[in-house]
Amino acid sequence: AQTVTQSQPEMSVQEAETVTLSCTYDTSESDYYLFWYKQPPSRQMILVIRQEAYKQQNATENRFSVNFQKAAKSFSLKISDSQLGDAAMYFCAYRSLGGGADGLTFGKGTHLIIQP
Amino acid sequence: NAGVTQTPKFQVLKTGQSMTLQCAQDMNHEYMSWYRQDPGMGLRLIHYSVGAGITDQGEVPNGYNVSRSTTEDFPLRLLSAAPSQTSVYFCASNDQMGSYNEQFFGPGTRLTVL
Numbered sequence: 001a002q003t004v005t006q007s008q009p010e011m012s013v014q015e016a017e018t019v020t021l022s023c024t025y026d027t028s029e030s031d032y033y034l035f036w037y038k039q040p041p042s043r044q045m046i047l048v049i050r051q052e053a054y055k056q057q058n059a060t061e062n063r064f065s066v067n068f069q070k071a072a073k074s075f076s077l078k079i080s081d082s083q084l085g086d087a088a089m090y091f092c093a094y095r096s097l098g099g100g101a102d103g104l105t106f107g108k109g110t111h112l113i114i115q116p
Numbered sequence: 117n118a119g120v121t122q123t124p125k126f127q128v129l130k131t132g133q134s135m136t137l138q139c140a141q142d143m144n145h146e147y148m149s150w151y152r153q154d155p156g157m158g159l160r161l162i163h164y165s166v167g168a169g170i171t172d173q174g175e176v177p178n179g180y181n182v183s184r185s186t187t188e189d190f191p192l193r194l195l196s197a198a199p200s201q202t203s204v205y206f207c208a209s210n211d212q213m214g215s216y217n218e219q220f221f222g223p224g225t226r227l228t229v230l
């Protein structure tokens with residue numbers, strides 16, 4: 001079974017600064033997908049960014065980018081020019097391409113605080 | 117297009133009571149799933165379905181039943197509620213199993229079992 005670890009329960013950053021959230025995972029699979037989800041106080045789960053493991057190029061979505069290190073099984077999220085609306089819980093998640101129990105395997109989350 | 121809808125938003129049960137959490141999607145997605153979220157934890161998979169008539173267990177299935185009679189609906193049943201089932205429950209849907217495409221989540225149901 002796969003596991004996802006987020007070692008930072010809470011992070012704080014000044015508005016307009018850059019912050020990096022860490023995520024590592026454990027798997028024996030060679031192909032898989034990785035995701036970052038944001039959960040604001042409203043509880044809604046919002047997809048931030050995703051990465052296919054066979055692609056070496058790091059994904060980017062506007063101010064959000066990832067540093068995907070397949071050999072190290074690391075998938076960190078960088079948020080540039082942090083905004084107050086970025087304050088939320090952030091979850092790293094893993095998904096197999098198929099077979100076995102499908103669905104997303106989530107880390108425990110990082111609570112991101114934005115200081116004005 | 118409502119996406120994924122869940123009812124109710126909040127529910128309080130007494131130990132031993134039964135109830136059904138409703139989930140529906142209007143995106144014609146084959147894959148649907150239920151997760152629970154406990155404090156300090158990420159979401160954990162309870163049950164999932166890859167199509168009408170097909171369901172399977174996830175990581176934490178004990179105490180829950182599911183069925184999938186239509187593509188649109190995927191209800192979660194608690195037959196005899198226990199305090200350990202106090203949690204926030206999310207339903208989600210995806211176009212297919214093992215997909216790279218976005219998994220859409222409902223707004224969640226906060227369940228308290230006394």
